[in-house]
Amino acid sequence: MKKSKKDLVLQLLKWAGKDRYYLYLAVILSLISGLSTAVPYYAVYKILENIYARTCTENVIIHYCLVLFLGIIFRFLLFGTSGILSHKGAYNTLFKVRCMVIDHMAKAPLGNLSERNTGEIKTVLNEEIEKLELFLAHHLPELIFYISGPIAIFIYLCTVNWKLALVSLIPLVFAFIVMGMMFRGTDEMMDNASKSIADLNSTVIEYISGMKLIKAYNMGSRSFTKYSNAVEDECSVWKKISRKMGPPYAMYIVIVECGLLLIVPIGGYWFMKGTLTASAFILFAFVGSLYLTELRPLQELGTNFAQVLNGIRKAEEILNIPAYVGGSKFPDSHSIKLKDVEFSYDGDTNILKDCNINIRDGEKIALVGRSGAGKSTVVQLMARFYDVNRGKVMIGDKNVKDIDYEQLLENVSIVFQKTFLTRGSVLENIRMGSNASLEQVREAARQAQIDDFIMTLPNGYDTLVGSYGSRFSGGEKQRIAIARAILKNAPILILDEATSAADPENQLEIDKGIQNLCKGKTVIIVAHRLSVVLQCDRVAVVENNTISCVGTHEQVRQKNEYYRNAWRDYEEARKTSYSLGGGNNDETK
Numbered sequence: 230m231k232k233s234k235k236d237l238v239l240q241l242l243k244w245a246g247k248d249r250y251y252l253y254l255a256v257i258l259s260l261i262s263g264l265s266t267a268v269p270y271y272a273v274y275k276i277l278e279n280i281y282a283r284t285c286t287e288n289v290i291i292h293y294c295l296v297l298f299l300g301i302i303f304r305f306l307l308f309g310t311s312g313i314l315s316h317k318g319a320y321n322t323l324f325k326v327r328c329m330v331i332d333h334m335a336k337a338p339l340g341n342l343s344e345r346n347t348g349e350i351k352t353v354l355n356e357e358i359e360k361l362e363l364f365l366a367h368h369l370p371e372l373i374f375y376i377s378g379p380i381a382i383f384i385y386l387c388t389v390n391w392k393l394a395l396v397s398l399i400p401l402v403f404a405f406i407v408m409g410m411m412f413r414g415t416d417e418m419m420d421n422a423s424k425s426i427a428d429l430n431s432t433v434i435e436y437i438s439g440m441k442l443i444k445a446y447n448m449g450s451r452s453f454t455k456y457s458n459a460v461e462d463e464c465s466v467w468k469k470i471s472r473k474m475g476p477p478y479a480m481y482i483v484i485v486e487c488g489l490l491l492i493v494p495i496g497g498y499w500f501m502k503g504t505l506t507a508s509a510f511i512l513f514a515f516v517g518s519l520y521l522t523e524l525r526p527l528q529e530l531g532t533n534f535a536q537v538l539n540g541i542r543k544a545e546e547i548l549n550i551p552a553y554v555g556g557s558k559f560p561d562s563h564s565i566k567l568k569d570v571e572f573s574y575d576g577d578t579n580i581l582k583d584c585n586i587n588i589r590d591g592e593k594i595a596l597v598g599r600s601g602a603g604k605s606t607v608v609q610l611m612a613r614f615y616d617v618n619r620g621k622v623m624i625g626d627k628n629v630k631d632i633d634y635e636q637l638l639e640n641v642s643i644v645f646q647k648t649f650l651t652r653g654s655v656l657e658n659i660r661m662g663s664n665a666s667l668e669q670v671r672e673a674a675r676q677a678q679i680d681d682f683i684m685t686l687p688n689g690y691d692t693l694v695g696s697y698g699s700r701f702s703g704g705e706k707q708r709i710a711i712a713r714a715i716l717k718n719a720p721i722l723i724l725d726e727a728t729s730a731a732d733p734e735n736q737l738e739i740d741k742g743i744q745n746l747c748k749g750k751t752v753i754i755v756a757h758r759l760s761v762v763l764q765c766d767r768v769a770v771v772e773n774n775t776i777s778c779v780g781t782h783e784q785v786r787q788k789n790e791y792y793r794n795a796w797r798d799y800e801e802a803r804k805t806s807y808s809l810g811g812g813n814n815d816e817t818k
């Protein structure tokens with residue numbers, strides 16, 4: 230169910246936590262500042278009154294000029310302080326909401342997150358949440374200021390002549406009707422605007438991250454078409470919004486400014502009849518229509534408010550993804566068991582069915598199978614990146630669903646096929662948020678066979694990695710990932726082994742790093758190179774949506790046709806490479 234505007238604002242204040250008191254104080258100061266708007270008009274009126282009563286002296290002028298001066302200073306001082314407080318509250322809240330969303334994403338199932346594209350998530354984290362600052366730091370205090378000012382002036386005008394004060398309000402009634410027309414049915418439009426900016430962001434991200442591919446296939450113009458389409462879509466959404474809101478906005482501006490058309494003739498008539506004093510007539514002619522123009526920014530606030538509500542809604546959508554919370558201690562035994570597991574990414578096609586395996590504590594097991602058979606899926610279920618549809622994944626004697634998620638992630642290390650490096654330094658990339666000392670990081674890097682290389686970099690461990698680790702080769706990146714895992718020293722290790730680890734020398738280094746990493750751990754290796762299997766205790770074949778055969782290399786070779794054929798092909802390929810090159814290309818050595 231869609232939340233009401235009020236509920237969304239209350240939700241935002243809840244996210245603000247204690248910082249909402251800054252916001253409340255800012256609103257109170259804004260209110261007083263707004264109310265003091267009437268003070269200068271009061272001072273001017275009093276001077277006029279004294280002039281017409283022929284009682285105006287130097288003292289009277291000085292007295293009311295002082296009142297006027299203090300009124301203006303007081304008003305701006307309060308409004309300025311309100312702005313400082315509202316900005317403090319707003320930026321603290323923004324920080325909290327961004328941290329909450331990021332933290333929540335880390336605890337949410339990967340499946341739910343990957344339904345959203347990167348552009349959509351980036352839009353929520355940047356643009357949508359940024360709009361909350363606009364609301365908290367500007368709209369909230371300004372809304373109070375722009376409303377309370379005219380209310381204070383209206384009340385003051387009522388004390389001078391209540392009938393003419395009421396006349397001055399007539400344009401406001403029409404202005405509000407027009408404003409209502411302007412905002413009716415804009416929710417969907419704002420939603421579309423938010424979607425179009427998310428699409429635009431996704432296209433830009435895709436364009437930049439796929440730059441190499443675009444160049445390699447000379448896809449520049451085609452990719453640009455996709456980008457320009459996204460820009461056009463965004464533009465057309467905003468054109469629609471402008472078409473809907475533009476005319477009523479123009480009417481609103483005209484209406485609030487045309488109070489004089491009523492005040493001057495009616496006020497003049499009453500003055501002629503003697504029911505209105507000259508000073509009151511001048512006051513109304515001067516202020517009577519002007520004070521309503523203070524309400525003009527309300528329209529702009531209204532437009533932005535619709536966008537802010539959309540921002541709150543979007544942030545809430547991510548925060549409402551059910552996260553993995555609670556759970557018991559990580560078990561002492563590090564055996565892993567899949568029991569009758571069934572799993573599908575999309576809810577329709579089963580990638581795994583009746584899948585069973587028992588991995589002993591401290592055992593080293595290789596998963597083999599054709600490309601797309603489901604090897605990576607099996608290991609991702611072990612780390613609870615996704616939840617199974619049926620059956621159980623157990624670590625020790627516990628279902629992974631019952632283990633505290635943070636403890637689970639702490640106790641499982643994964644080295645992915647494709648290494649992701651953050652933009653920071655090499656040191657930060659190996660530490661990954663831990664408190665490890667430089668010496669501990671270097672020791673891990675030595676074991677991963679990458680320390681010597683890092684020391685040759687211009688700033689050693691402080692060298693910046695660059696976006697997406699652009700300055701490192703595939704093999705170097707992999708060894709950095711191995712160093713990370715060595716430093717983390719988790720008892721369960723999952724290696725989604727890469728085939729692209731470059732030249733044999735690099736491969737040898739990586740293998741040495743991996744051997745150091747595996748010591749004393751329960752290890753599951755997704756083996757893309759068959760030679761890796763010989764370093765494992767057992768091998769499991771993933772085929773036909775299940776784990777079809779588990780045993781030692783010899784046992785599986787005898788029992789499983791896929792594995793037997795794969796080894797035959799592998800050995801024949803090795804013989805061919807011997808006869809072609811005449812050298813020893815054995816990658817197992």
Ligand SMILES: Nc1ncnc2c1ncn2[C@@H]1O[C@H](COP(=O)(O)OP(=O)(O)OP(=O)(O)O)[C@@H](O)[C@H]1O
Nearest residue numbers: 343574575580598599600601602603604605606607
């Ligand atoms: N996030 C995903 N959403 C939908 N389908 C997916 C997803 N990830 C993988 N798949 C599909 O699941 C099947 C198994 O993929 P998986 O990556 O587990 O295979 P694999 O054996 O590890 O393959 P490879 O050896 O090529 O890495 C494939 O058909 C793949 O297209």
